[in-house]
Amino acid sequence: QLRLVESGGGLVQPGGSLRLSCAASGRSFSNYYAMGWFRQAPGKEREFVATIRWTDTRTYYADSVKGRFTISRDRAKNTVSLQMNSLKPKDTAVYYCAVSRSGLGLPQQARNYDYWGQGTQVIVSS
16 A cells, blocks of 8 residues: 655745655555646635656646746655746645656646645745
């Protein structure tokens, strides 16, 4: 059974940076197809942020974060990270790490992911 644990959330001022990390236990990320980050703000639906395919590290981003966020994976540490720069108040949300067991392309729909972490809170405020 794959277990995901996110870390790195917190309070940051607008324009600041945070780095989120997702650690896997139980199995290696290399057994799975793709990893993604989603977020959910209060009163809103969960939305796609970024995804990375494990084998070739191809990535895809939501338009709202393109150029500001970077998703990456560390094979040795069995982690997936999300570097978030130039943060804005509208980035405030609970951020979730997710894993897709199989698929095509770069999955952006939550229904294409099979495992989820508990989430980490990010608050962007002055």
